[in-house]
Amino acid sequence: MTVSRAANRPESVSVETRGKIFDAMESLGYKPNALARSMRRRSTHQIGYLTADLTITPNAIMAQSAGQTFAEAGYRQIIAISNGQLELEHKFLEQFQSGIVDGMIPMISDESSQKTVDLLQNCGVPIVAIDRDLPFTVDAVLSDHRAPMIKAVKYLHDIGHRDIALLCSPQTMRPGRIRSAAFVEAAQQLGHTDPEARVFSMPQRPEEAFAATQFLLSRADRPTALIAAANQLTFGVLQAIQSLGMSIPCDVSVIGADDTIVSPLFRPALTMISRDLVEIGKAAAGLLIERLRQPETAVGRILMLGSDVVLRDSCSSPQKKK
């Protein structure tokens, strides 16, 4: 009908007819069916966003920021939560392949899964990676995890620490890999003993960090400082230190990661590795929107965003052990 024209290019319909059409749409409560429209246009204006866990505030910040950017550009965001489970992740990625999304931002939880990689590579829509290394050319927004980790280690070294432990997310994801490599590199350069043995990778859950910290701090040769290189690990470390009746920074210095509103509210206020999470989400969404508008752009654009260490009160010189 002429209705379609009126809705999409009003200027191509006579004022008179247009008026009648709008009146009728109003009185009938007519809404164009988005499905039929998408089918015809071969575009749903939906974006798939896969993440492990939205209750991890930094993840929520990135997702929300991306979602806002998409909304402003006329796209809807579908958030799929994998809970870190590989099978769920595959299920969602397969769903995204059935034509319901125009693009994807997949924050996968295991870069080493061949099936995940295959699903992404053959998904048929543009994707933008956030902080993930994929074995094929993609657009990506990456955080510089190396510089702040080196800075953190140096800072602890400068105030006297020689025995620092790192708790970080799994080696199957970029942040864990880069952060642990940078940690080892920096500690070695500063002459610390066997830093590799002081790296502990674990899923990003407080319980994991709780157990690891209890174990580490119960030993006679316990480290004098802990770096918790993920948001939820930071909470687990704090829990464990409190459960042991130890205090920060007297008994142990702590540096956390992924600063949010609560970090400065802890006593002592937490020194954190911090990055602009809103900017990351926005940048990723921006890259994807650009590509959807100009599909010819060469794939492989990489945006590297900086991050830094915010000094507060959770680190001090190590005390002599009793």
Next chain:
Amino acid sequence: MTVSRAANRPESVSVETRGKIFDAMESLGYKPNALARSMRRRSTHQIGYLTADLTITPNAIMAQSAGQTFAEAGYRQIIAISNGQLELEHKFLEQFQSGIVDGMIPMISDESSQKTVDLLQNCGVPIVAIDRDLPFTVDAVLSDHRAPMIKAVKYLHDIGHRDIALLCSPQTMRPGRIRSAAFVEAAQQLGHTDPEARVFSMPQRPEEAFAATQFLLSRADRPTALIAAANQLTFGVLQAIQSLGMSIPCDVSVIGADDTIVSPLFRPALTMISRDLVEIGKAAAGLLIERLRQPETAVGRILMLGSDVVLRDSCSSPQKKK
């Protein structure tokens, strides 16, 4: 084609043909188009979830829990973030009306907006409200905010407080209304002076609570205890108290709301009004799924879930003022 049959009711296709079809699907990488299927079936298996802000952890917990329940039942969740802006909210609700969702969970941010109410009432799909009162019959999952508020006020009264202030979310939403009413009721019954004058409603942002707390605690006749009846308000209260160089609970007692993993990590550990947010999300999704499966069920099912006060260390008897 016979392909459709093979995909949907494999038993109605001969084993031989079925095999050929599956082989072909495999080798061609064929995926049924979800759009066409939805159009034909008149159901997208998508659910719209509207919320104000996912970076508020309690909101994220509810949304995630609902999303998981939906995923298990074969539904996809579309999360729309309104940022508390009425226009955005309307925009999203209108989008949801164009046939892209089979149902909705709209956590609207202003129950008094006639336009919002109209959009919900005429949206054409089942909805389930979470903690919102709507002026028409709907299925809803509600929290009991009255009992825990009364308990909190009594608790503070029992340890000696006679001047308690309440910071709560706006009166245009159920939690703010119920909590402030319960607060006034309890304080009056206990003989406190003019409790209405001690209720402060504000948008759920830390800055708002920060300003209000600074104002309240700078006065000579400052309250001896604060109840922050929303997650982000709690953080603002803590910021303000720290900025004033006061300490909890010596200078002022504090009760927060919507317990999350961080509450016990603060020093002192925070006494909180707490509810099972996972259960809320799950219950809401469950109600909606039930209705989608059995559309004939009478509308107006109400699930009232309890909540409680978790006592920790942020309250003590008020000190004599200097």
Next chain:
DNA sequence: TTGTACGCGTTATCAA
């Protein structure tokens, strides 16, 4: 057990 025809609600194309 398998194939054919049609319709879901749009929009693109072409003709009037």
Next chain:
DNA sequence: TTGATAACGCGTACAA
């Protein structure tokens, strides 16, 4: 400027 027709890819109904 407007109307008619076909097509998007699937599922239903019916025929073969």
